[in-house]
Amino acid sequence: MLTDESPLSTVYEPTGQDPVVYLKRYYGYDRFRPMQEAIIRSIVSGRDTVVLMPTGGGKSVCFQIPALMMPGLCVVVSPLIALMKDQVEALHLNGIAAAYINSSQGVKEMRDVEANCVSGKIKLLYVSPEKLLSESFYVFLNRMKISMFAIDEAHCISSWGHDFRPEYTQLNTLRKWFPNVPIIALTATADRLTRQDISDRLDMRDPAVFIASFNRTNLSLQVLPGTNRIGQITKLISLKPNTSGIIYCLSRKSCETLATKLMEKGYSAAFYHAGMESSERARIQEAFLRDDVKIMCATIAFGMGIDKSNVRWVMHYNMPKNIEGYYQEIGRAGRDGLPSQTVLFYSFADVATYTQMLTENKPANLELQLAKLERMKQYAEANTCRRQILLSYFSEQLPEPCGNCDVCRSPRITFDATTVAQKALSAIIRLGERVPMNVLIDVLRGSRNYSIVSQGFDKIKTYGAGADLKFEEWRSYLHQLINIGVIEVAYENHYALRKGLLADDVLFNGKTISLVRPDDVPKPVVEKATRTRTESNRDELFERLRTLRKRIADAQNVPPYVVFTDSTLEDMARQRPTTPDAFRNVSGVGERKLEMFGTAFLTEIADYVGVQVGESQRQVRSEAPSRPREAAKPKGSTQQMTLELYQQGMTIQQIAQARELGPSSIANHLIQLSQGGYDVELESLITPAERREIEAAIAIVGIEENRTKPVFDHLEGRYDYGKINITIALMKH
Structure with missing residues (x-):
C-alpha cells in the first residue's frame, strides 16, 4: 500500500533541467564521473546507446537520470532477482519511484505494481528477460508510454561473451514491438567482438558507443603462488579485520571446505553455490549484504546480482577461465571508490583442469575458449605490470606501469633457469615420474638419507646434479616450473611429479626458461601506513558512524551500504558536519537521505565533536609532562x-x-x-x-x-x- 511518505506517491514530470541538478538532488553528488553526462545526453536525445563501463563506474546512473528527465516508463531488463531488489531499494532511499516484477511476487503484488505504472507513479520498472517477452507483458506495456528499454548485463546476449544466456537472444523482439523506443545496452565486460555482437543482436540503429576507461585505480592487483592457500588467506584477512570480502572458488566442495575452515578459525564466513536450496542461497546472500556475514566463499554463481559497495577485498582461490570473468569478479571490490585489494592464487593445475574440461565437453567455440584461457594464464604468470596487461585485453593502453600491482611494487628479477629446469626434468624421468617433490629435491641435492639410498635413487645419473642449490631454492623453482607448465603434479598418484606440457620443448627444442629467485617470489604482505593523530580520530568517528549506519539499516530492513556508502561515511568523518547545510556538502547525501537520516548522523557527529573538544580543553589545562625526577613520586593522571x-x-x-x-x-x-x-x-x-x-x-x-x-x-x-x-x-x- 502506498503512503504519503512513499516515493511512489510522487508523479514525476520532465523539467528540462540540467542533468547535474538531478544528480545532486537524488544522489547527492556535485559532478558526474567521466562519460556519464555525455551518455545521459545521448539517451535523452532518443538515440540507441551502448555503454561499456567497469563495475562500480556508475552505469546505473546513466539510465536512471534519463528515466527521471524523460516522460514515460523506463523498463530495465535485469538477469537476477537479487539485483532488481537491491537497485529498487537503493532508488527508494534516494526518493526515486521504482519497482520490479518477478517470480518472487504474488499475483496481487504484481497487479499493484502494474497499476502504479499505468497511473504514472513509477519511473523505472525492473523485469527479467523472460517476463519482458511474455505475451501478457506485451499487452501491459502497450497501455503506457515507454521512455526507453535499458538492457543491463548486456554481454549475456552475445555467444562471444563470457556469460552467454539463451533467454537474452530474443530481446531483438523489442525493436519490432516498439520501433521508436530507444534501446540502451550496458555491460561491464565486453571485448570488441562482443560489443559489435550486442549491437547486432538487439537490432540497434546507429548506436552511440561509449567505452569508459577500465582502469580501476583503487584496486590493487596481486597474484600469489597457489601453495598453502589457507595460511595465506588467513594472513591477509587478519590484516583487514571487520571488512567484507569474497573468495571465489572453482568447485562447490572447495567453497564449503574453505568456509568451514575459516569459521573454525573464528572468522565470520559462509558459502554460496548453485547446489544449495534457493531459499538458503537467498538467506546467505542477504546476510552478506547486511554485513551480518563478513566473508563469502562462493562459486562464480555469486555476486552478479549485488550492488554491495563496501566489499574491501576479493580473492580467487582458483584462477578464472577468462579475463572477462576475472575482471567482472574483482570489480565487485571497491565499488565506492575506496582502496580495495584483489588477490589471485595461481597454480598451473587450474589451467590443466580447465583445459581437460573444455576438450572433453567440446563446446562449439572450443578454440575461442582455449585462447581466452591462455590469455588468463599469461596474465597470472606475468612479470610486467598486470594492469597494463589487463587493460590491453580491453583495447585500452596504459602508458606507464600502474604502481598498484604486485609486480610494480616488487619488480621481478629473473634469470635464465633453463639448466635448472632440465636437471629437474631429467631427474623426474629417471625416477619414473613416481616421486613427490621432497624426494626429488633430496635426489637432486645428493642426500644420503636412508629413503634415497635404500631405493637406489643415489645411482641415477642426475643424483647430486643440483647440490649447489639449497632445499628451499629447489622448492621455489619447482613450484614455479609447475606454475608455468614445465612440470605437473600427479595428484592421483600420491603427488608425484611428472613431465608437463612444455617439458619436451625445454629438453629437446631449445625453449628457454626464466625463473624468479626465491627472495623475489611474491609474498602475501599487506602494508599498513602509519596513522597520524588526525587520521586516527577520523577513523574512530568513521567506526561510530558505521555502527549507527548498521542500526539504521537493520531498522529500515536494507543493507547498510544502501543507507550510505563507506566513501560517504569517510567524507562525513573528514568534514564533521553539524548542521543540515553542512551535511548537504557531504558527497553522497541527497535530499531524501538528508530528510530520513540527517538528524541521527548529525547528532552522532556533534556528540563526537563535543567529546573531542572537551578532551582538548582538558589537555590544554593539564600540565606538560614533567622532566624525569630521581626521588619524587610521580603525580597526575x-x-x-x-x-x-x-x-x-x-x-x-x-x-x-x-x-x-x-x-x-x-x-x-x-x-x-x-x-x-x-x-x-x-x-x-x-x-x-x-x-x-x-x-x-x-x-x-x-x-x-x-x-x-x-x-x-x-x-x-x-x-x-x-x-x-x-x-x-x-x-x-
Whole structure:
C-alpha cells in the first residue's frame, strides 16, 4: 500500500533541467564521473546507446537520470532477482519511484505494481528477460508510454561473451514491438567482438558507443603462488579485520571446505553455490549484504546480482577461465571508490583442469575458449605490470606501469633457469615420474638419507646434479616450473611429479626458461601506513558512524551500504558536519537521505565533536609532562605517571613494579599514550621474534574486538596480554 511518505506517491514530470541538478538532488553528488553526462545526453536525445563501463563506474546512473528527465516508463531488463531488489531499494532511499516484477511476487503484488505504472507513479520498472517477452507483458506495456528499454548485463546476449544466456537472444523482439523506443545496452565486460555482437543482436540503429576507461585505480592487483592457500588467506584477512570480502572458488566442495575452515578459525564466513536450496542461497546472500556475514566463499554463481559497495577485498582461490570473468569478479571490490585489494592464487593445475574440461565437453567455440584461457594464464604468470596487461585485453593502453600491482611494487628479477629446469626434468624421468617433490629435491641435492639410498635413487645419473642449490631454492623453482607448465603434479598418484606440457620443448627444442629467485617470489604482505593523530580520530568517528549506519539499516530492513556508502561515511568523518547545510556538502547525501537520516548522523557527529573538544580543553589545562625526577613520586593522571617513568628509561616490568600494577596495565597505558600523540616507541617494547610469533597466532585465530583471550590461549600463556595488545596496535598502525 502506498503512503504519503512513499516515493511512489510522487508523479514525476520532465523539467528540462540540467542533468547535474538531478544528480545532486537524488544522489547527492556535485559532478558526474567521466562519460556519464555525455551518455545521459545521448539517451535523452532518443538515440540507441551502448555503454561499456567497469563495475562500480556508475552505469546505473546513466539510465536512471534519463528515466527521471524523460516522460514515460523506463523498463530495465535485469538477469537476477537479487539485483532488481537491491537497485529498487537503493532508488527508494534516494526518493526515486521504482519497482520490479518477478517470480518472487504474488499475483496481487504484481497487479499493484502494474497499476502504479499505468497511473504514472513509477519511473523505472525492473523485469527479467523472460517476463519482458511474455505475451501478457506485451499487452501491459502497450497501455503506457515507454521512455526507453535499458538492457543491463548486456554481454549475456552475445555467444562471444563470457556469460552467454539463451533467454537474452530474443530481446531483438523489442525493436519490432516498439520501433521508436530507444534501446540502451550496458555491460561491464565486453571485448570488441562482443560489443559489435550486442549491437547486432538487439537490432540497434546507429548506436552511440561509449567505452569508459577500465582502469580501476583503487584496486590493487596481486597474484600469489597457489601453495598453502589457507595460511595465506588467513594472513591477509587478519590484516583487514571487520571488512567484507569474497573468495571465489572453482568447485562447490572447495567453497564449503574453505568456509568451514575459516569459521573454525573464528572468522565470520559462509558459502554460496548453485547446489544449495534457493531459499538458503537467498538467506546467505542477504546476510552478506547486511554485513551480518563478513566473508563469502562462493562459486562464480555469486555476486552478479549485488550492488554491495563496501566489499574491501576479493580473492580467487582458483584462477578464472577468462579475463572477462576475472575482471567482472574483482570489480565487485571497491565499488565506492575506496582502496580495495584483489588477490589471485595461481597454480598451473587450474589451467590443466580447465583445459581437460573444455576438450572433453567440446563446446562449439572450443578454440575461442582455449585462447581466452591462455590469455588468463599469461596474465597470472606475468612479470610486467598486470594492469597494463589487463587493460590491453580491453583495447585500452596504459602508458606507464600502474604502481598498484604486485609486480610494480616488487619488480621481478629473473634469470635464465633453463639448466635448472632440465636437471629437474631429467631427474623426474629417471625416477619414473613416481616421486613427490621432497624426494626429488633430496635426489637432486645428493642426500644420503636412508629413503634415497635404500631405493637406489643415489645411482641415477642426475643424483647430486643440483647440490649447489639449497632445499628451499629447489622448492621455489619447482613450484614455479609447475606454475608455468614445465612440470605437473600427479595428484592421483600420491603427488608425484611428472613431465608437463612444455617439458619436451625445454629438453629437446631449445625453449628457454626464466625463473624468479626465491627472495623475489611474491609474498602475501599487506602494508599498513602509519596513522597520524588526525587520521586516527577520523577513523574512530568513521567506526561510530558505521555502527549507527548498521542500526539504521537493520531498522529500515536494507543493507547498510544502501543507507550510505563507506566513501560517504569517510567524507562525513573528514568534514564533521553539524548542521543540515553542512551535511548537504557531504558527497553522497541527497535530499531524501538528508530528510530520513540527517538528524541521527548529525547528532552522532556533534556528540563526537563535543567529546573531542572537551578532551582538548582538558589537555590544554593539564600540565606538560614533567622532566624525569630521581626521588619524587610521580603525580597526575595514571597515564602521566607511566609516561614519566617510561621517559626515565624504565622497562614495562620496572614501571609495573614501581607503580604496583600489572605489566599489561602499563603496556595499555603506553599504547594509549602512543595513539594520543606522545613520543612512545611501541616497537622498542617487544622483540622482533616475539612480535612474529604473536602475529602468527593472530593470523590463525583472528582478532575479536576487545577480546584477546583466544590469542593468549593459542600461545599457551607464553606472552602476557600487554605484549599481545602491543602487537595488535603495531599491526593497526
